[in-house]
Amino acid sequence: MSDNEKKVPAVVIKRLPRYYRYLGELIKQDVKRISSNALSIKMNVTASQIRQDFNYFGGFGQQGYGYNVEYLYNEIGEILGLNDGDTTVIVGAGNLGRAIASHGAFEKRGFKLVGIFDNNEKVIGTVINGIEVMSVDNLEDFLAKNRVDIGILTVPKAAVVETAERLVKCGVKGLMNFAYTELNFDKDIAVENVHLSDTLMTLSYKIKQNKN
Amino acid sequence: MSDNEKKVPAVVIKRLPRYYRYLGELIKQDVKRISSNALSIKMNVTASQIRQDFNYFGGFGQQGYGYNVEYLYNEIGEILGLNDGDTTVIVGAGNLGRAIASHGAFEKRGFKLVGIFDNNEKVIGTVINGIEVMSVDNLEDFLAKNRVDIGILTVPKAAVVETAERLVKCGVKGLMNFAYTELNFDKDIAVENVHLSDTLMTLSYKIKQNKN
DNA sequence: TAGATTGTTAATCGATTAACAATC
DNA sequence: TAGATTGTTAATCGATTAACAATC
Secondary structure, eight states: OOTTSOOOOHHHHHHHHHHHHHHHHHHHTTOOEEOHHHHHHHHTSOHHHHHHHHHTTTOOEETTTEEEHHHHHHHHHHHHTTTSOOEEEEEOOSHHHHHHHTTOHHHHTTOEEEEEEESOTTTTTOEETTEEEEEGGGHHHHHHHSOOOEEEEOSOHHHHHHHHHHHHHTTOOEEEEOSSSOOOOOTTSEEEEOOHHHHHHHHHHHHHHHHO | OOTTSOOOOHHHHHHHHHHHHHHHHHHHTTOOEEOHHHHHHHHTSOHHHHHHHHHTTTOOEETTTEEEHHHHHHHHHHHHTTTSOOEEEEEOOSHHHHHHHTTOHHHHTTOEEEEEEESOTTTTTOEETTEEEEEGGGHHHHHHHSOOOEEEEOSOHHHHHHHHHHHHHTTOOEEEEOSSSOOOOOTTSEEEEOOHHHHHHHHHHHHHHHHO
C-alpha cells in the first residue's frame, strides 16, 4: 500500500466477501450491470455505503451507468487475493478437520488444499478428498518442500499454540484457528479465530431478547 | 428490555463471548478478582471499553476492588442466556453436521442437542454422539413433540431456505446457517450466518497486505 | 442533449477513549 | 483513612449517511 492511499478500515474488508457473494449470484442470474441503489436494496445496506466502500479501491463504476457486475466481481476477488493461488494445509484430521477438507467450498474460491496432518496413527494414511493424511512429525519436512500460505488449525485447544508456532516458523503467513482460544502473532502473520461457540452464544442472546 | 434502558449495541453483544472466554480462563487459573485495567492488558482492549461494556448491564464491579471473576463470569453467561437450557437440532448430517454434532463444545456451554436430521437413507438411523439420525420427513413431528430453540443448518445451499422455513414454522426461534447464502427472517427470528469461506477470504486479503 | 448514477465532500451519527467524581 | 478502581460524563475519533457536482 502506498503512503498516499488511506488504509482501508477492517470493517470494509469484512464486507467485501459479502459483496462478492451477492455479485456471484447476480452473475448466475445473468445480470450484467447494477446500480449502487439496486444493490443496496438487495443487500439491505445503503447505496452510500456501497459507493464509499468501493471507492476505497478507486471506484469501479461509471456515472450514469452503474457497475458492470462481472468486472466488479472479478475486481473484488482480486482485492481479496483469490487469484493468488494460496495453498492451505489442515492440521487436525478429526471430525471438523475432515469436514473442512471434504467441504470443497474453499477450493471453489481459489484456495488449494495441499496437505492434511494428524498425530493419530489410526488416521494417518487414510485418504480424505484425495489427500493422504500425513503424520504431524512430517510437518516441517513437508513445509520445507511445499510453499504453504495458510494453516487451518482443527487440533485440540491444548495443541493449537505449539502447532501454530511450528507452522509460522516454516513460513506459513496466515492461520485460521478453530480452537476455543485465541492465537496472537506479530502483525506480519494474519490470524482469523473462528469461534463457533461464540456465534451460538450471540444467537442465544438474541433469542432471549426476542422473548421479552 | 424496559423502555428506559438503552439498547445494547450489537458490537457490545459480540464482545460478550470473548469476555466470557477470558474470564473462564481466569477461573481455571484460580484468579478471584481482576481490575478492568488488568483485564484490558490481557485482552488487548482499553479498560474504558470494558467498563463501558459492562455498564450497559448495570455494572458488576466494586470501586477500589475491581470485579469478582466468578461472579462476572456467571453474570455474562446469564446475559447470554447460557442458563436457559436452549435446545438445538442439526439438520444435515453430512461432514460438517456430524462434526458439529460430535464436537461437544456447544453442550459444554449449555446448549443441548436433541435431534439430528438428514434425507439420505444411508445416514438415517446411524448414531452420532448418542443420537440416532432421523429422516427430515419427521421434522415437523419431532418439533411438535419437543421444544427446540435453535436450528443448526448444515444442509446444502439449495435446501437451506426451505429447511429454515420449516423449522421456523414449527416454533424454532434461532438459526445458525452454514450454507453459502444468507437467511433473512423477520426480526423475531434470530439468525447467525456462518460463512467460513468469507473468513478465509479476509485472511487472504490480510496475507496479501502483509506481502506489500 | 437529458437523465442517470457515480465519486466525493460535508454532515451526522455512534462508538471508543479520556477524565474524574463517587465510593468501596 | 488513604489508595484503588469503578461508574459515568464529556471529548474524541471513526464510520455511516446525506447531498450534490461531475460526468458518462
